[in-house]
Amino acid sequence: MAARLHSFADAEALARNLATDIAKQLSDAISARGSASMAVSGGSTPKRLFEDLSAHDLDWSLVTITLVDERFVPADNPRSNHLLVATHLLKNRAAAANFQPLYQDVASALQAAAIATEKTADIGNPFDVVILGMGADGHTASFFPGGNHLARAIDADAPRGVMTMEAEGAGEERLTFTFPSLADARFLVLHIEGDAKKQVLEKAEAGTDVFEMPIRAMLNRAPSTVEIYWAP
Numbered sequence: 626m627a628a629r630l631h632s633f634a635d636a637e638a639l640a641r642n643l644a645t646d647i648a649k650q651l652s653d654a655i656s657a658r659g660s661a662s663m664a665v666s667g668g669s670t671p672k673r674l675f676e677d678l679s680a681h682d683l684d685w686s687l688v689t690i691t692l693v694d695e696r697f698v699p700a701d702n703p704r705s706n707h708l709l710v711a712t713h714l715l716k717n718r719a720a721a722a723n724f725q726p727l728y729q730d731v732a733s734a735l736q737a738a739a740i741a742t743e744k745t746a747d748i749g750n751p752f753d754v755v756i757l758g759m760g761a762d763g764h765t766a767s768f769f770p771g772g773n774h775l776a777r778a779i780d781a782d783a784p785r786g787v788m789t790m791e792a793e794g795a796g797e798e799r800l801t802f803t804f805p806s807l808a809d810a811r812f813l814v815l816h817i818e819g820d821a822k823k824q825v826l827e828k829a830e831a832g833t834d835v836f837e838m839p840i841r842a843m844l845n846r847a848p849s850t851v852e853i854y855w856a857p
């Protein structure tokens with residue numbers, strides 16, 4: 626419905642502030658409902674945030690973490706988002722958190738998506754926290770321009786859960802939560818850094834074609850406000 630920009634002096638300040646804001650959301654969720662859920666993105670941007678967040682003092686044993694999207698690769702693959710999260714987030718105090726992978730050791734991404742959908746059915750209705758990234762092409766999660774299942778994935782009436790995506794810019798086949806699974810998060814964050822990403826954001830905000838820049842689906846029609854955290 627709306628987006629709100631939070632600007633910081635540098636990436637350190639952004640990570641520190643966003644980690645504090647996320648930790649508060651998770652703590653509030655635990656107080657209100659006894660548990661908390663969070664879906665995070667991969668990519669290079671969130672590493673510092675993950676490190677900061679992992680040190681926060683909250684009852685991580687009541688937090689379930691999953692991924693907004695994942696490559697169809699096992700967790701020992703350097704391109705795995707699971708590996709990224711295991712390395713940078715599931716450590717320090719956050720080592721006590723529960724992690725639900727999207728990748729499954731089965732023959733096809735389609736089978737993995739069905740299993741991941743079942744395994745995540747009890748978390749994220751809605752998620753307490755969703756951290757999105759954005760690529761230079763205007764993708765978010767695995768909603769890639771030209772993606773073979775893009776129309777279904779960003780349909781406001783798509784079922785909650787995980788589906789597959791293949792796209793030229795994506796490398797491996799992907800697993801991604803659908804738009805409705807992510808867009809109603811209690812705390813919906815778009816985490817971007819650098820002037821180039823700011824320009825991509827401005828371009829996205831200036832147009833309406835969601836197939837050209839799928840991030841527009843989030844910016845223009847997410848039921849939750851998109852909290853944009855940015856630093857140069």
Ligand SMILES: O=C(O)[C@H](O)[C@@H](O)[C@H](O)[C@H](O)COP(=O)(O)O
Pocket residue numbers: 666667668669670671694695706757758759760764765766767
């Ligand atoms: O790579 C992934 O796992 C995510 O699919 C992707 O949406 C990511 O958040 C953006 O591509 C930004 O990536 P950078 O942070 O590396 O720019």
